[in-house]
Amino acid sequence: MHSKRAGNQTVVFKQPPVILAGYNVVGPKEGQGPLKDTFDMVLKDSYGQEKTWEKTEIKMLETSMTRAAAKANVPLDSVDYNLAGDLLNQIISSNYAARKIGLPFIGLYGACSTMALSTALGAMLIDGGFASKVLCSASSHHETAERQYRFPNEQGNQRAMYAQWTVTGAGSILLAAQGEGPKITSATIGRVLDYGETDTNNMGAAMAPAVADTILNHLQDLSRQPDYYDLIITGDLGTVGLQLLLEVLKRSGLQLSNNFSDCGVMIYSSEQDTHAGGSGCGCSAVVLTGHLLNKLKSRELQKILFVGSGSLHSSVSSQQGESMPAIGHAVSIEMS
Amino acid sequence: MHSKRAGNQTVVFKQPPVILAGYNVVGPKEGQGPLKDTFDMVLKDSYGQEKTWEKTEIKMLETSMTRAAAKANVPLDSVDYNLAGDLLNQIISSNYAARKIGLPFIGLYGACSTMALSTALGAMLIDGGFASKVLCSASSHHETAERQYRFPNEQGNQRAMYAQWTVTGAGSILLAAQGEGPKITSATIGRVLDYGETDTNNMGAAMAPAVADTILNHLQDLSRQPDYYDLIITGDLGTVGLQLLLEVLKRSGLQLSNNFSDCGVMIYSSEQDTHAGGSGCGCSAVVLTGHLLNKLKSRELQKILFVGSGSLHSSVSSQQGESMPAIGHAVSIEMS
Structure with a gap:
């Protein structure tokens, strides 16, 4: 093999x-x-x-x-x-x-x-x-x-x-294995990172470093710049986490264009009073299966990097004083 | 491919x-x-x-x-x-x-x-x-x-x-991918089955049908009889579940030899007062990594079917009156 x-x-x-x-x-x-x-x-x-x-x-x-x-x-x-x-x-x-x-x-x-x-x-x-x-x-x-x-x-x-x-x-x-539609061309499985965030209300901050790590590794592994993708979409950092992600990526020396967004930021309007945006496994699942697939099929988007972000704590781990480990997994989805 | x-x-x-x-x-x-x-x-x-x-x-x-x-x-x-x-x-x-x-x-x-x-x-x-x-x-x-x-x-x-x-x-x-040791030659991922068991103390009964289903499918898929294996070892049905499994397999027309056992049955002695035996993800994990690997390496066992069994309920699902769905996954491990 x-x-x-x-x-x-x-x-x-x-x-x-x-x-x-x-x-x-x-x-x-x-x-x-x-x-x-x-x-x-x-x-x-x-x-x-x-x-x-x-x-x-x-x-x-x-x-x-x-x-x-x-x-x-x-x-x-x-x-x-x-x-x-x-x-x-x-x-x-x-x-x-x-x-x-x-x-x-x-x-x-x-x-x-x-x-x-x-x-x-x-x-x-x-x-x-x-x-x-x-x-x-x-x-x-x-x-x-x-x-x-x-x-x-x-x-x-x-x-x-x-x-x-x-x-x-x-x-x-x-x-x-066969058929017409957007294709999964590569995948980057993330590592568990923990920068010591203990506030379970602030999952965006806990997840941003892990997501940054996965994006940086993905781009380096494939010798790509962020602008290879029409959209790099995380799910779900929310407004706080997305801001932190961009900050981390900038400090890592990455040339950022305006092609970053986040499923948690997109799913609600500011009038809906959800504060920092959406989260939960369902958030990136419904944005991928709805908005993103539509844009890919209409070819408004040709290449996207879909980066799931997870905070891996539990109520028990938090009660025991543990900080929140997090992970990011990336898949590139492309129209051929 | x-x-x-x-x-x-x-x-x-x-x-x-x-x-x-x-x-x-x-x-x-x-x-x-x-x-x-x-x-x-x-x-x-x-x-x-x-x-x-x-x-x-x-x-x-x-x-x-x-x-x-x-x-x-x-x-x-x-x-x-x-x-x-x-x-x-x-x-x-x-x-x-x-x-x-x-x-x-x-x-x-x-x-x-x-x-x-x-x-x-x-x-x-x-x-x-x-x-x-x-x-x-x-x-x-x-x-x-x-x-x-x-x-x-x-x-x-x-x-x-x-x-x-x-x-x-x-x-x-x-x-x-390479090296010396027991080899994973095939795998059968199980389906979730639920025969209506609601007593969370009786996980063996909940899991037995799902494990039977996986074993039957595995043997049929590969046109094998149970005696192809030196040992078919489930983990972990316990004494109650193992008995039920053998009953289900017999009724399904399978010719059973004496090569069935269960990690939960093996891990404790009857003097240890554990009642129906061991359970938990760790049970089959430590029996596989200890007893079974030893027997394979010494070639006392040449071919085994290792069948993990899981009860997929939670406290919340039980409190809401749900029965316990279960699953069995099988891997065959062979010395070459």
């Missing part, structure tokens, strides 16, 4: 897997935001006819999986692997969605970096000869995350101005 | 990755059990000089990772990927261990099936041309699991006779 590795951390696909289709389901708040026209399904309320928010998130994820396959005209039972992850303890959203889907299942945990991680791994499974079709997904739900990580939703706690708002959303892509 | 798929769910490696070395760390109870001579490091108490049990589990996992690489004479920074998972919310044991290790990290959640999952994926990354060396790991800790899933340890709750005892243990293998 000839190595597909480039540099320290990057792999370049020999036969780049294709995104045949993407599908997403979001909550009402996301459905009122600037990207509202790019979502396939918008729930009327946070429950979407289920009895608990957790069951809602499971249902959203299951829907995005089945409909991504349907949109790609691929029978669900011809899909080789189902890769997914979410924020909930023991990734129950993914496990219970996978129970319904019935495909060989690989459960992932990468916090908000999960969509990039599932896409990177899915592409490796295909290009490695282990699959011809793979579903890659991620989800989050504002209310399930709030009550797990922070406070009961009913309490209506005030939020820090630099805090991000967990997106209610699930997104899936159907990756295939 | 020629497909490496066989049948419905199995992949066969073209250049089977090699287990260069394994390393494990266990707690005192495991160190007094029947497999005590197969463990590399035994902690004197459940804390192992750390201040919290969670920090102990992190340290154990980190130790197994670094020492597996050292035992294989592989510089840690030459390893391409670090794959790991555990039972704790947001897999903090793996995340914080990965922070120390500093390698590109892929976080997994498969409950007690994690060691088989990390091994299967690690082998795919190598045989797919994406890596030449990979660390595959899993861990659990009795006290961290008890207080997360069940009751405060200090409470000393009585346990059901059919309940399993979460193993305190961490195990890592160093997989490589």
